[in-house]
Amino acid sequence: MAGDTDVAVSCRGVLKTYGSGESLVAALQGVDLEVRHGELLMLVGPSGCGKTTLISVMAGILDQSEGECRVFGEDLVHLRNHAKLAFRARNIGFVFQAYNLLPTLTAAENVTVPLLINGVGRKEALQRAERVLDQVGLGARTRSLPSQLSGGQQQRVAIARAIVHEPRLVVCDEPTSALDHETGHKVMELLKGIALGRDRTLVIVTHDARIFEFADRIAEMDDGRVTRVVTPRSNLH
Protein backbone atom coordinates (compact mmCIF):
# COMPACT_ATOMS: atom_id res chain seq x y z
CA MET A 1 0.00 0.00 0.00
CA ALA A 2 1.37 3.37 -0.97
CA GLY A 3 1.58 6.20 1.49
CA ASP A 4 -1.28 8.73 1.61
CA THR A 5 0.79 11.35 -0.17
CA ASP A 6 1.03 9.06 -3.20
CA VAL A 7 -2.71 8.54 -3.40
CA ALA A 8 -4.65 10.61 -5.96
CA VAL A 9 -8.01 8.92 -5.51
CA SER A 10 -9.07 6.94 -2.49
CA CYS A 11 -12.36 5.06 -2.36
CA ARG A 12 -13.43 3.32 0.82
CA GLY A 13 -16.63 1.34 1.14
CA VAL A 14 -18.22 3.23 -1.73
CA LEU A 15 -21.83 2.20 -2.20
CA LYS A 16 -24.09 3.55 -4.91
CA THR A 17 -27.74 2.57 -5.14
CA TYR A 18 -30.51 3.59 -7.50
CA GLY A 19 -34.22 3.44 -6.73
CA SER A 20 -35.76 2.30 -3.46
CA GLY A 21 -37.67 -0.56 -1.91
CA GLU A 22 -38.07 -3.57 -4.15
CA SER A 23 -36.68 -1.68 -7.15
CA LEU A 24 -33.44 -0.84 -5.33
CA VAL A 25 -30.39 -1.56 -7.46
CA ALA A 26 -26.88 -1.44 -6.05
CA ALA A 27 -24.44 -0.37 -8.77
CA LEU A 28 -21.50 -0.23 -6.35
CA GLN A 29 -21.46 -2.50 -3.31
CA GLY A 30 -18.60 -1.27 -1.17
CA VAL A 31 -15.70 -0.42 -3.44
CA ASP A 32 -12.27 -0.06 -1.88
CA LEU A 33 -9.69 1.24 -4.30
CA GLU A 34 -6.74 3.61 -4.43
CA VAL A 35 -5.30 5.25 -7.50
CA ARG A 36 -1.78 6.66 -7.20
CA HIS A 37 -0.38 9.88 -8.56
CA GLY A 38 1.05 9.46 -12.06
CA GLU A 39 -0.56 6.08 -12.44
CA LEU A 40 -2.57 4.68 -15.34
CA LEU A 41 -5.23 2.49 -13.79
CA MET A 42 -7.63 0.50 -15.89
CA LEU A 43 -11.04 -0.58 -14.62
CA VAL A 44 -12.17 -3.74 -16.35
CA GLY A 45 -15.04 -6.12 -15.97
CA PRO A 46 -18.28 -7.27 -17.55
CA SER A 47 -21.02 -4.86 -18.60
CA GLY A 48 -23.07 -3.58 -15.69
CA CYS A 49 -20.40 -4.37 -13.10
CA GLY A 50 -20.20 -0.70 -12.01
CA LYS A 51 -17.08 0.55 -13.82
CA THR A 52 -18.72 3.65 -15.28
CA THR A 53 -20.52 4.38 -12.02
CA LEU A 54 -17.20 4.24 -10.20
CA ILE A 55 -15.42 6.69 -12.53
CA SER A 56 -18.48 8.97 -12.35
CA VAL A 57 -18.08 9.00 -8.56
CA MET A 58 -14.31 9.56 -8.88
CA ALA A 59 -14.90 12.43 -11.33
CA GLY A 60 -17.41 14.04 -8.99
CA ILE A 61 -20.34 13.91 -11.40
CA LEU A 62 -22.19 11.34 -9.32
CA ASP A 63 -22.51 11.22 -5.54
CA GLN A 64 -22.08 7.87 -3.83
CA SER A 65 -24.86 6.76 -1.48
CA GLU A 66 -22.45 5.63 1.23
CA GLY A 67 -18.72 5.42 1.85
CA GLU A 68 -16.00 7.91 1.11
CA CYS A 69 -14.26 8.88 -2.11
CA ARG A 70 -11.45 11.40 -1.75
CA VAL A 71 -9.96 12.94 -4.87
CA PHE A 72 -6.68 14.72 -4.16
CA GLY A 73 -7.75 14.78 -0.53
CA GLU A 74 -11.16 16.35 -1.20
CA ASP A 75 -14.29 14.52 -0.22
CA LEU A 76 -16.43 15.72 -3.14
CA VAL A 77 -19.75 14.67 -1.59
CA HIS A 78 -19.29 17.22 1.14
CA LEU A 79 -18.27 20.09 -1.14
CA ARG A 80 -20.86 22.73 -1.91
CA ASN A 81 -22.17 22.57 -5.46
CA HIS A 82 -20.26 25.63 -6.62
CA ALA A 83 -17.01 24.38 -5.11
CA LYS A 84 -17.53 20.95 -6.61
CA LEU A 85 -18.06 22.48 -10.08
CA ALA A 86 -14.90 24.53 -9.68
CA PHE A 87 -12.98 21.47 -8.48
CA ARG A 88 -14.16 19.47 -11.49
CA ALA A 89 -13.40 22.29 -13.90
CA ARG A 90 -9.85 22.63 -12.56
CA ASN A 91 -8.87 19.06 -11.78
CA ILE A 92 -10.74 16.60 -13.98
CA GLY A 93 -10.45 15.85 -17.68
CA PHE A 94 -12.85 13.61 -19.56
CA VAL A 95 -12.46 11.31 -22.56
CA PHE A 96 -15.61 9.59 -23.70
CA GLN A 97 -16.32 6.52 -25.77
CA ALA A 98 -18.47 8.55 -28.19
CA TYR A 99 -16.00 11.49 -28.11
CA ASN A 100 -18.86 13.89 -27.21
CA LEU A 101 -17.41 16.77 -29.16
CA LEU A 102 -19.74 19.69 -29.79
CA PRO A 103 -20.61 19.11 -33.46
CA THR A 104 -20.97 22.77 -34.39
CA LEU A 105 -17.59 23.82 -32.98
CA THR A 106 -14.27 23.40 -34.73
CA ALA A 107 -11.60 21.13 -33.27
CA ALA A 108 -9.84 24.12 -31.71
CA GLU A 109 -13.07 25.54 -30.32
CA ASN A 110 -13.93 22.18 -28.79
CA VAL A 111 -10.58 22.10 -27.07
CA THR A 112 -11.09 25.61 -25.68
CA VAL A 113 -14.23 24.60 -23.75
CA PRO A 114 -12.54 23.55 -20.45
CA LEU A 115 -10.42 26.71 -20.58
CA LEU A 116 -13.46 28.92 -21.13
CA ILE A 117 -15.22 27.20 -18.23
CA ASN A 118 -12.16 28.07 -16.12
CA GLY A 119 -12.45 31.70 -17.14
CA VAL A 120 -9.57 31.87 -19.62
CA GLY A 121 -10.09 34.51 -22.32
CA ARG A 122 -11.15 33.28 -25.74
CA LYS A 123 -8.03 34.40 -27.56
CA GLU A 124 -5.64 32.81 -25.10
CA ALA A 125 -7.80 29.70 -24.95
CA LEU A 126 -7.60 29.32 -28.73
CA GLN A 127 -3.83 29.69 -28.70
CA ARG A 128 -3.48 27.06 -25.98
CA ALA A 129 -5.94 24.77 -27.75
CA GLU A 130 -3.97 25.00 -30.99
CA ARG A 131 -0.74 24.16 -29.13
CA VAL A 132 -2.28 21.05 -27.60
CA LEU A 133 -3.85 20.01 -30.89
CA ASP A 134 -0.40 20.29 -32.39
CA GLN A 135 0.88 17.99 -29.65
CA VAL A 136 -1.72 15.36 -30.53
CA GLY A 137 -0.83 15.63 -34.21
CA LEU A 138 -3.78 17.67 -35.36
CA GLY A 139 -2.09 21.02 -35.84
CA ALA A 140 -3.32 21.14 -39.41
CA ARG A 141 -6.94 20.34 -38.53
CA THR A 142 -7.68 22.97 -35.91
CA ARG A 143 -10.48 24.49 -37.96
CA SER A 144 -12.12 21.22 -38.95
CA LEU A 145 -15.53 20.32 -37.61
CA PRO A 146 -15.82 16.95 -35.85
CA SER A 147 -17.84 15.63 -38.80
CA GLN A 148 -14.83 16.29 -41.04
CA LEU A 149 -12.52 14.17 -38.86
CA SER A 150 -12.07 10.41 -38.63
CA GLY A 151 -12.92 8.54 -35.43
CA GLY A 152 -9.28 8.43 -34.37
CA GLN A 153 -8.86 12.14 -35.05
CA GLN A 154 -11.99 12.95 -33.08
CA GLN A 155 -10.68 10.94 -30.15
CA ARG A 156 -7.39 12.84 -30.37
CA VAL A 157 -9.36 16.11 -30.22
CA ALA A 158 -11.18 14.71 -27.18
CA ILE A 159 -7.82 13.90 -25.56
CA ALA A 160 -6.60 17.41 -26.31
CA ARG A 161 -9.77 18.75 -24.70
CA ALA A 162 -9.24 16.51 -21.67
CA ILE A 163 -5.73 17.79 -20.97
CA VAL A 164 -5.72 21.36 -22.25
CA HIS A 165 -6.50 22.81 -18.82
CA GLU A 166 -3.86 20.56 -17.22
CA PRO A 167 -6.14 18.59 -14.91
CA ARG A 168 -4.68 16.25 -12.30
CA LEU A 169 -7.07 13.40 -13.06
CA VAL A 170 -8.23 12.26 -16.48
CA VAL A 171 -11.07 9.76 -16.61
CA CYS A 172 -11.62 7.86 -19.85
CA ASP A 173 -14.64 5.78 -20.67
CA GLU A 174 -13.90 3.11 -23.30
CA PRO A 175 -11.61 5.43 -25.28
CA THR A 176 -10.67 2.82 -27.86
CA SER A 177 -13.78 0.71 -28.21
CA ALA A 178 -15.03 2.63 -31.26
CA LEU A 179 -11.63 2.48 -32.95
CA ASP A 180 -9.80 -0.19 -34.92
CA HIS A 181 -6.82 -1.94 -33.38
CA GLU A 182 -4.15 0.29 -34.91
CA THR A 183 -5.94 3.56 -34.17
CA GLY A 184 -6.78 2.37 -30.67
CA HIS A 185 -3.13 1.61 -30.09
CA LYS A 186 -2.11 5.07 -31.29
CA VAL A 187 -4.70 6.71 -29.06
CA MET A 188 -3.38 4.79 -26.07
CA GLU A 189 0.20 5.74 -26.92
CA LEU A 190 -0.94 9.31 -27.07
CA LEU A 191 -2.79 9.08 -23.76
CA LYS A 192 0.17 7.48 -22.07
CA GLY A 193 2.64 9.84 -23.71
CA ILE A 194 0.86 13.14 -23.31
CA ALA A 195 -1.96 12.77 -20.80
CA LEU A 196 -0.04 10.83 -18.22
CA GLY A 197 2.60 12.56 -16.16
CA ARG A 198 4.06 12.72 -12.69
CA ASP A 199 1.25 15.02 -11.59
CA ARG A 200 -1.47 13.49 -13.65
CA THR A 201 -3.40 10.32 -13.06
CA LEU A 202 -5.38 8.38 -15.63
CA VAL A 203 -8.31 6.10 -14.92
CA ILE A 204 -9.54 4.23 -17.94
CA VAL A 205 -12.65 2.11 -18.13
CA THR A 206 -12.28 -0.48 -20.85
CA HIS A 207 -13.32 -3.83 -22.20
CA ASP A 208 -10.55 -3.77 -24.73
CA ALA A 209 -8.00 -6.42 -23.77
CA ARG A 210 -5.71 -5.22 -26.56
CA ILE A 211 -4.80 -2.13 -24.52
CA PHE A 212 -4.26 -3.75 -21.11
CA GLU A 213 -0.51 -3.60 -21.72
CA PHE A 214 -0.60 0.19 -21.33
CA ALA A 215 -1.87 0.00 -17.74
CA ASP A 216 0.27 0.31 -14.64
CA ARG A 217 -2.39 -1.57 -12.72
CA ILE A 218 -5.67 -3.15 -13.63
CA ALA A 219 -8.62 -3.25 -11.24
CA GLU A 220 -11.05 -5.99 -12.07
CA MET A 221 -14.65 -5.39 -11.08
CA ASP A 222 -17.62 -7.65 -10.81
CA ASP A 223 -21.07 -7.12 -9.40
CA GLY A 224 -20.29 -3.67 -8.01
CA ARG A 225 -17.04 -4.64 -6.29
CA VAL A 226 -13.36 -4.53 -7.09
CA THR A 227 -12.51 -8.19 -7.00
CA ARG A 228 -8.76 -7.86 -7.54
CA VAL A 229 -6.07 -5.43 -8.62
CA VAL A 230 -3.30 -6.79 -10.81
CA THR A 231 -0.48 -5.66 -13.06
CA PRO A 232 -0.72 -6.28 -16.82
CA ARG A 233 1.87 -8.98 -16.59
CA SER A 234 -0.47 -11.02 -14.38
CA ASN A 235 -2.83 -13.35 -16.14
CA LEU A 236 -6.13 -11.47 -15.99
CA HIS A 237 -8.24 -13.98 -17.76
Place this chain on the structure above:
Amino acid sequence: MYRIALKMLMGDRGKYLGIIMGLTFASLIMTQQPAIFVGLIMRSYSFITDLGLPDIWVMDPEVQWVDDIKPLQDTELYRVRGVAGVAWAMPLYKGLLKARLPNGTFQTCIIVGLDDATLVGGPPRMVEGQLADLRRADAVIIDTDGAREKLSQPPAIPGGKRVELKIGDTLELNDHRALVVGFSKNTRTILSQPVLYTTYSRARQFAPRERKMLSFILVKAKPGEAVSAVSQRIRATTGLAAYSREEFMGVTFRYFLKNTGIPINFGVSVLLGFIVGAAIAGQTFYNFTRENLRQFGVLKAMGTSNWTLLRMILLQAMLVGVIGYGLGVGLTSLFGWAMRNTILAFKFPWYLLVFSGIGVTLICAFAALISIRRVITLEPAVVFKS
Protein backbone atom coordinates in the same frame (compact mmCIF):
# COMPACT_ATOMS: atom_id res chain seq x y z
CA MET B 1 -19.58 30.28 -23.34
CA TYR B 2 -22.17 32.53 -24.98
CA ARG B 3 -20.39 32.11 -28.28
CA ILE B 4 -20.65 28.36 -27.84
CA ALA B 5 -24.36 28.72 -27.11
CA LEU B 6 -24.88 30.68 -30.32
CA LYS B 7 -22.82 28.23 -32.36
CA MET B 8 -24.80 25.32 -30.93
CA LEU B 9 -28.01 27.06 -31.96
CA MET B 10 -27.00 28.22 -35.40
CA GLY B 11 -25.15 25.01 -36.22
CA ASP B 12 -28.41 23.10 -36.30
CA ARG B 13 -29.64 25.04 -39.30
CA GLY B 14 -32.96 23.22 -39.72
CA LYS B 15 -34.12 23.69 -36.16
CA TYR B 16 -32.73 27.22 -36.01
CA LEU B 17 -34.79 28.24 -39.04
CA GLY B 18 -37.80 26.28 -37.75
CA ILE B 19 -37.80 28.17 -34.44
CA ILE B 20 -37.38 31.50 -36.23
CA MET B 21 -40.19 30.67 -38.65
CA GLY B 22 -42.50 29.81 -35.76
CA LEU B 23 -41.71 33.05 -33.99
CA THR B 24 -41.97 35.05 -37.22
CA PHE B 25 -45.41 33.57 -37.83
CA ALA B 26 -46.51 34.34 -34.27
CA SER B 27 -45.12 37.86 -34.43
CA LEU B 28 -46.75 38.45 -37.83
CA ILE B 29 -50.17 37.29 -36.66
CA MET B 30 -49.85 39.17 -33.38
CA THR B 31 -49.13 42.43 -35.18
CA GLN B 32 -50.99 42.15 -38.48
CA GLN B 33 -54.36 41.08 -37.06
CA PRO B 34 -54.38 43.68 -34.26
CA ALA B 35 -53.25 46.30 -36.79
CA ILE B 36 -56.35 45.56 -38.85
CA PHE B 37 -58.43 45.56 -35.67
CA VAL B 38 -57.02 48.92 -34.60
CA GLY B 39 -57.59 50.21 -38.14
CA LEU B 40 -61.24 49.16 -37.99
CA ILE B 41 -61.76 50.56 -34.51
CA MET B 42 -60.18 53.86 -35.51
CA ARG B 43 -62.50 53.98 -38.49
CA SER B 44 -65.44 53.54 -36.11
CA TYR B 45 -64.67 56.96 -34.64
CA SER B 46 -62.95 58.50 -37.66
CA PHE B 47 -65.84 60.92 -38.04
CA ILE B 48 -65.00 62.31 -34.60
CA THR B 49 -61.24 62.50 -35.16
CA ASP B 50 -61.70 64.14 -38.56
CA LEU B 51 -63.64 66.93 -36.92
CA GLY B 52 -60.97 68.73 -34.97
CA LEU B 53 -62.41 72.14 -34.16
CA PRO B 54 -65.00 71.57 -31.41
CA ASP B 55 -64.04 70.72 -27.84
CA ILE B 56 -67.34 69.14 -26.88
CA TRP B 57 -69.92 66.99 -28.63
CA VAL B 58 -73.47 67.35 -27.29
CA MET B 59 -76.10 64.73 -28.09
CA ASP B 60 -79.05 62.76 -26.80
CA PRO B 61 -78.08 60.90 -23.62
CA GLU B 62 -79.11 57.59 -25.22
CA VAL B 63 -76.60 57.82 -28.05
CA GLN B 64 -74.32 54.77 -27.86
CA TRP B 65 -71.82 55.57 -30.57
CA VAL B 66 -71.17 58.10 -33.31
CA ASP B 67 -73.49 56.56 -35.89
CA ASP B 68 -76.26 55.93 -33.38
CA ILE B 69 -78.10 59.15 -34.22
CA LYS B 70 -80.95 60.16 -31.90
CA PRO B 71 -81.94 63.61 -33.14
CA LEU B 72 -82.52 66.59 -30.88
CA GLN B 73 -84.93 69.46 -31.17
CA ASP B 74 -83.39 72.57 -32.73
CA THR B 75 -84.22 74.48 -29.55
CA GLU B 76 -81.57 72.47 -27.69
CA LEU B 77 -78.95 74.42 -29.64
CA TYR B 78 -80.03 77.66 -27.96
CA ARG B 79 -80.06 76.08 -24.51
CA VAL B 80 -76.48 74.92 -25.00
CA ARG B 81 -75.43 78.33 -26.26
CA GLY B 82 -76.76 79.74 -23.02
CA VAL B 83 -74.52 77.60 -20.79
CA ALA B 84 -71.70 79.45 -19.03
CA GLY B 85 -68.27 78.81 -20.53
CA VAL B 86 -69.56 78.05 -24.05
CA ALA B 87 -67.75 80.17 -26.65
CA TRP B 88 -69.88 78.93 -29.50
CA ALA B 89 -72.25 76.04 -30.28
CA MET B 90 -73.06 74.93 -33.84
CA PRO B 91 -75.56 72.44 -35.22
CA LEU B 92 -74.48 69.35 -37.13
CA TYR B 93 -76.62 67.02 -39.13
CA LYS B 94 -75.45 63.49 -39.77
CA GLY B 95 -77.54 60.93 -41.54
CA LEU B 96 -77.69 58.32 -44.25
CA LEU B 97 -79.23 59.01 -47.66
CA LYS B 98 -79.34 57.11 -50.90
CA ALA B 99 -77.71 58.95 -53.77
CA ARG B 100 -79.00 58.18 -57.24
CA LEU B 101 -76.18 58.05 -59.72
CA PRO B 102 -76.47 59.14 -63.37
CA ASN B 103 -76.56 55.51 -64.49
CA GLY B 104 -79.64 54.92 -62.31
CA THR B 105 -77.94 52.95 -59.51
CA PHE B 106 -78.16 53.93 -55.85
CA GLN B 107 -75.46 54.30 -53.25
CA THR B 108 -75.97 54.93 -49.55
CA CYS B 109 -73.99 57.97 -48.41
CA ILE B 110 -73.33 59.76 -45.15
CA ILE B 111 -74.70 63.28 -45.35
CA VAL B 112 -73.13 65.85 -43.07
CA GLY B 113 -74.88 69.19 -42.70
CA LEU B 114 -72.71 72.06 -41.44
CA ASP B 115 -73.77 75.29 -39.83
CA ASP B 116 -74.73 77.55 -42.78
CA ALA B 117 -72.93 80.61 -41.51
CA THR B 118 -69.67 79.23 -40.13
CA LEU B 119 -69.42 75.83 -41.86
CA VAL B 120 -68.02 74.44 -38.58
CA GLY B 121 -67.62 70.66 -38.79
CA GLY B 122 -66.27 70.61 -42.32
CA PRO B 123 -63.91 68.03 -43.78
CA PRO B 124 -60.36 67.73 -42.37
CA ARG B 125 -58.62 68.58 -45.66
CA MET B 126 -59.83 69.89 -49.00
CA VAL B 127 -58.25 68.26 -52.04
CA GLU B 128 -60.11 70.19 -54.72
CA GLY B 129 -62.43 73.21 -54.44
CA GLN B 130 -63.04 75.21 -51.27
CA LEU B 131 -65.23 74.72 -48.22
CA ALA B 132 -66.89 78.08 -48.93
CA ASP B 133 -68.16 76.65 -52.22
CA LEU B 134 -70.80 74.90 -50.13
CA ARG B 135 -72.63 78.23 -50.15
CA ARG B 136 -73.39 77.75 -53.85
CA ALA B 137 -76.81 76.40 -54.76
CA ASP B 138 -77.25 72.61 -54.27
CA ALA B 139 -73.56 72.32 -53.43
CA VAL B 140 -72.00 69.22 -51.89
CA ILE B 141 -68.38 68.29 -51.18
CA ILE B 142 -67.53 64.60 -51.47
CA ASP B 143 -64.66 62.65 -49.98
CA THR B 144 -62.16 61.50 -52.60
CA ASP B 145 -62.39 57.81 -51.76
CA GLY B 146 -66.15 57.91 -52.23
CA ALA B 147 -65.84 59.87 -55.46
CA ARG B 148 -63.21 57.48 -56.81
CA GLU B 149 -64.89 54.25 -55.75
CA LYS B 150 -68.55 53.93 -54.78
CA LEU B 151 -69.85 57.05 -56.51
CA SER B 152 -67.85 56.57 -59.69
CA GLN B 153 -69.43 55.47 -62.98
CA PRO B 154 -68.84 52.10 -64.58
CA PRO B 155 -66.24 52.22 -67.38
CA ALA B 156 -67.43 53.41 -70.77
CA ILE B 157 -65.82 50.43 -72.44
CA PRO B 158 -65.54 46.94 -70.92
CA GLY B 159 -62.29 46.56 -69.02
CA GLY B 160 -61.70 50.32 -68.94
CA LYS B 161 -61.26 52.58 -65.92
CA ARG B 162 -64.21 53.65 -63.84
CA VAL B 163 -65.20 57.24 -64.40
CA GLU B 164 -64.64 59.25 -61.25
CA LEU B 165 -66.89 62.08 -60.18
CA LYS B 166 -65.55 65.52 -60.97
CA ILE B 167 -66.45 69.07 -60.00
CA GLY B 168 -69.60 70.13 -61.79
CA ASP B 169 -71.14 66.62 -61.84
CA THR B 170 -74.54 66.19 -60.26
CA LEU B 171 -76.14 63.54 -58.09
CA GLU B 172 -79.70 63.05 -57.02
CA LEU B 173 -80.33 62.94 -53.27
CA ASN B 174 -83.88 62.05 -52.29
CA ASP B 175 -85.19 63.72 -55.48
CA HIS B 176 -83.04 66.81 -54.91
CA ARG B 177 -80.24 67.87 -57.23
CA ALA B 178 -76.79 67.95 -55.64
CA LEU B 179 -73.92 69.66 -57.39
CA VAL B 180 -70.34 68.50 -56.72
CA VAL B 181 -68.25 71.60 -55.86
CA GLY B 182 -65.20 70.01 -54.22
CA PHE B 183 -63.45 66.97 -52.89
CA SER B 184 -62.05 66.35 -49.43
CA LYS B 185 -59.66 63.84 -47.96
CA ASN B 186 -61.34 62.00 -45.10
CA THR B 187 -60.43 59.06 -42.96
CA ARG B 188 -62.48 56.12 -44.14
CA THR B 189 -65.51 55.21 -42.03
CA ILE B 190 -66.06 51.67 -40.79
CA LEU B 191 -68.54 50.89 -43.58
CA SER B 192 -66.53 52.93 -46.09
CA GLN B 193 -69.60 54.85 -47.23
CA PRO B 194 -69.00 58.03 -49.23
CA VAL B 195 -69.27 61.20 -47.11
CA LEU B 196 -71.11 64.21 -48.58
CA TYR B 197 -70.81 67.60 -46.89
CA THR B 198 -73.39 70.29 -47.36
CA THR B 199 -74.94 73.04 -45.28
CA TYR B 200 -77.21 72.26 -42.35
CA SER B 201 -80.29 73.79 -43.98
CA ARG B 202 -79.64 71.98 -47.27
CA ALA B 203 -79.11 68.69 -45.46
CA ARG B 204 -82.53 69.15 -43.89
CA GLN B 205 -83.97 69.54 -47.38
CA PHE B 206 -82.18 66.48 -48.70
CA ALA B 207 -83.18 64.32 -45.75
CA PRO B 208 -86.66 62.93 -45.28
CA ARG B 209 -88.70 65.28 -43.14
CA GLU B 210 -88.66 64.50 -39.40
CA ARG B 211 -89.78 66.40 -36.32
CA LYS B 212 -86.23 66.41 -34.93
CA MET B 213 -83.29 66.86 -37.28
CA LEU B 214 -80.39 68.04 -35.14
CA SER B 215 -77.88 65.19 -34.74
CA PHE B 216 -75.13 66.84 -32.69
CA ILE B 217 -74.25 70.20 -31.23
CA LEU B 218 -70.60 71.09 -31.63
CA VAL B 219 -69.31 73.24 -28.79
CA LYS B 220 -66.17 75.28 -28.25
CA ALA B 221 -65.28 76.16 -24.69
CA LYS B 222 -64.23 79.71 -23.91
CA PRO B 223 -60.48 80.23 -23.55
CA GLY B 224 -59.40 79.38 -20.01
CA GLU B 225 -62.45 77.21 -19.39
CA ALA B 226 -61.82 73.55 -18.61
CA VAL B 227 -63.54 71.35 -21.19
CA SER B 228 -64.59 68.89 -18.49
CA ALA B 229 -66.19 71.67 -16.43
CA VAL B 230 -68.10 73.04 -19.43
CA SER B 231 -69.24 69.51 -20.35
CA GLN B 232 -70.44 69.02 -16.80
CA ARG B 233 -72.36 72.30 -16.91
CA ILE B 234 -73.99 71.39 -20.23
CA ARG B 235 -75.05 68.02 -18.83
CA ALA B 236 -76.43 69.61 -15.67
CA THR B 237 -78.23 72.44 -17.44
CA THR B 238 -79.69 70.63 -20.47
CA GLY B 239 -79.86 67.00 -19.44
CA LEU B 240 -78.09 66.13 -22.69
CA ALA B 241 -74.93 64.08 -23.02
CA ALA B 242 -71.78 66.15 -23.49
CA TYR B 243 -68.45 64.52 -24.24
CA SER B 244 -65.02 65.79 -25.05
CA ARG B 245 -63.64 64.44 -28.32
CA GLU B 246 -61.64 61.75 -26.49
CA GLU B 247 -64.62 60.78 -24.35
CA PHE B 248 -66.86 60.40 -27.37
CA MET B 249 -64.19 58.29 -29.11
CA GLY B 250 -64.07 56.17 -25.96
CA VAL B 251 -67.88 55.78 -25.94
CA THR B 252 -67.79 54.62 -29.56
CA PHE B 253 -64.81 52.32 -28.95
CA ARG B 254 -66.47 50.68 -25.94
CA TYR B 255 -69.69 50.19 -27.89
CA PHE B 256 -67.74 48.31 -30.55
CA LEU B 257 -65.95 46.23 -27.98
CA LYS B 258 -69.13 45.29 -26.18
CA ASN B 259 -71.66 45.00 -28.97
CA THR B 260 -69.89 43.72 -32.05
CA GLY B 261 -68.10 40.49 -32.80
CA ILE B 262 -65.07 42.34 -34.11
CA PRO B 263 -62.89 42.14 -30.98
CA ILE B 264 -63.63 38.48 -30.36
CA ASN B 265 -62.95 37.57 -34.01
CA PHE B 266 -59.63 39.33 -34.02
CA GLY B 267 -58.90 38.17 -30.49
CA VAL B 268 -59.34 34.57 -31.58
CA SER B 269 -56.99 35.13 -34.54
CA VAL B 270 -54.35 36.68 -32.29
CA LEU B 271 -54.75 33.94 -29.71
CA LEU B 272 -54.43 31.27 -32.39
CA GLY B 273 -51.32 33.00 -33.73
CA PHE B 274 -49.89 33.02 -30.22
CA ILE B 275 -50.75 29.38 -29.56
CA VAL B 276 -49.53 28.11 -32.94
CA GLY B 277 -46.38 30.23 -32.69
CA ALA B 278 -45.77 29.05 -29.15
CA ALA B 279 -46.38 25.45 -30.17
CA ILE B 280 -44.05 25.57 -33.19
CA ALA B 281 -41.30 27.63 -31.59
CA GLY B 282 -41.64 26.00 -28.16
CA GLN B 283 -41.66 22.46 -29.51
CA THR B 284 -38.77 23.05 -31.92
CA PHE B 285 -36.71 24.83 -29.29
CA TYR B 286 -37.41 22.07 -26.80
CA ASN B 287 -36.45 19.43 -29.38
CA PHE B 288 -33.28 21.36 -30.12
CA THR B 289 -32.38 21.38 -26.42
CA ARG B 290 -33.35 17.73 -26.00
CA GLU B 291 -31.15 16.69 -28.89
CA ASN B 292 -28.31 18.68 -27.38
CA LEU B 293 -28.76 17.28 -23.88
CA ARG B 294 -25.61 15.21 -24.21
CA GLN B 295 -23.67 18.36 -25.15
CA PHE B 296 -25.14 20.18 -22.17
CA GLY B 297 -24.25 17.14 -20.07
CA VAL B 298 -20.65 17.34 -21.29
CA LEU B 299 -20.50 21.01 -20.35
CA LYS B 300 -22.00 20.19 -16.96
CA ALA B 301 -19.53 17.38 -16.36
CA MET B 302 -16.66 19.69 -17.23
CA GLY B 303 -17.79 22.12 -14.55
CA THR B 304 -20.26 24.49 -16.20
CA SER B 305 -22.77 25.69 -13.64
CA ASN B 306 -26.52 25.48 -14.07
CA TRP B 307 -26.59 29.27 -13.94
CA THR B 308 -24.26 29.51 -16.94
CA LEU B 309 -26.27 26.89 -18.85
CA LEU B 310 -29.45 28.80 -18.01
CA ARG B 311 -27.95 32.00 -19.40
CA MET B 312 -26.80 30.15 -22.51
CA ILE B 313 -30.32 28.87 -23.16
CA LEU B 314 -31.83 32.28 -22.45
CA LEU B 315 -29.41 33.82 -24.92
CA GLN B 316 -30.41 31.28 -27.54
CA ALA B 317 -34.09 31.98 -26.87
CA MET B 318 -33.48 35.72 -26.94
CA LEU B 319 -31.66 35.56 -30.26
CA VAL B 320 -34.37 33.59 -32.04
CA GLY B 321 -36.96 35.81 -30.35
CA VAL B 322 -35.40 39.03 -31.58
CA ILE B 323 -34.94 37.70 -35.12
CA GLY B 324 -38.45 36.20 -35.27
CA TYR B 325 -39.99 39.34 -33.82
CA GLY B 326 -38.09 41.58 -36.23
CA LEU B 327 -39.08 39.50 -39.23
CA GLY B 328 -42.73 39.34 -38.13
CA VAL B 329 -42.95 43.07 -37.51
CA GLY B 330 -41.13 43.72 -40.79
CA LEU B 331 -43.56 41.54 -42.71
CA THR B 332 -46.49 43.31 -41.05
CA SER B 333 -45.05 46.68 -42.02
CA LEU B 334 -44.56 45.43 -45.56
CA PHE B 335 -48.16 44.22 -45.59
CA GLY B 336 -49.37 47.61 -44.38
CA TRP B 337 -47.29 49.39 -46.99
CA ALA B 338 -48.59 47.16 -49.78
CA MET B 339 -52.18 47.76 -48.65
CA ARG B 340 -51.82 51.48 -48.02
CA ASN B 341 -54.04 52.56 -50.93
CA THR B 342 -56.67 49.88 -50.55
CA ILE B 343 -59.90 49.73 -48.59
CA LEU B 344 -58.24 47.56 -45.94
CA ALA B 345 -58.25 49.06 -42.47
CA PHE B 346 -54.68 48.98 -41.17
CA LYS B 347 -53.08 51.03 -38.43
CA PHE B 348 -49.78 50.07 -36.85
CA PRO B 349 -49.30 52.21 -33.74
CA TRP B 350 -46.31 51.77 -31.40
CA TYR B 351 -48.28 49.96 -28.75
CA LEU B 352 -48.83 47.03 -31.13
CA LEU B 353 -45.05 46.67 -31.28
CA VAL B 354 -45.03 46.43 -27.49
CA PHE B 355 -47.97 44.03 -27.52
CA SER B 356 -46.42 41.61 -30.01
CA GLY B 357 -43.04 42.05 -28.32
CA ILE B 358 -44.58 40.86 -25.06
CA GLY B 359 -46.23 37.97 -26.92
CA VAL B 360 -42.97 36.83 -28.52
CA THR B 361 -41.16 37.25 -25.20
CA LEU B 362 -43.74 35.02 -23.51
CA ILE B 363 -43.34 32.37 -26.22
CA CYS B 364 -39.55 32.48 -25.91
CA ALA B 365 -39.76 32.40 -22.11
CA PHE B 366 -42.05 29.39 -22.35
CA ALA B 367 -39.74 27.64 -24.82
CA ALA B 368 -36.68 28.44 -22.73
CA LEU B 369 -38.38 27.42 -19.50
CA ILE B 370 -39.26 23.90 -20.60
CA SER B 371 -35.76 23.51 -22.03
CA ILE B 372 -34.04 24.94 -18.96
CA ARG B 373 -35.95 22.58 -16.70
CA ARG B 374 -34.66 19.63 -18.70
CA VAL B 375 -31.07 20.86 -18.61
CA ILE B 376 -31.08 21.84 -14.94
CA THR B 377 -32.34 18.43 -13.89
CA LEU B 378 -29.89 16.67 -16.19
CA GLU B 379 -27.41 14.39 -14.42
CA PRO B 380 -23.94 15.06 -15.83
CA ALA B 381 -23.23 11.33 -15.53
CA VAL B 382 -25.39 10.96 -18.65
CA VAL B 383 -22.22 11.68 -20.65
CA PHE B 384 -20.89 8.21 -19.89
CA LYS B 385 -23.92 6.51 -21.39
CA SER B 386 -23.08 5.35 -24.89
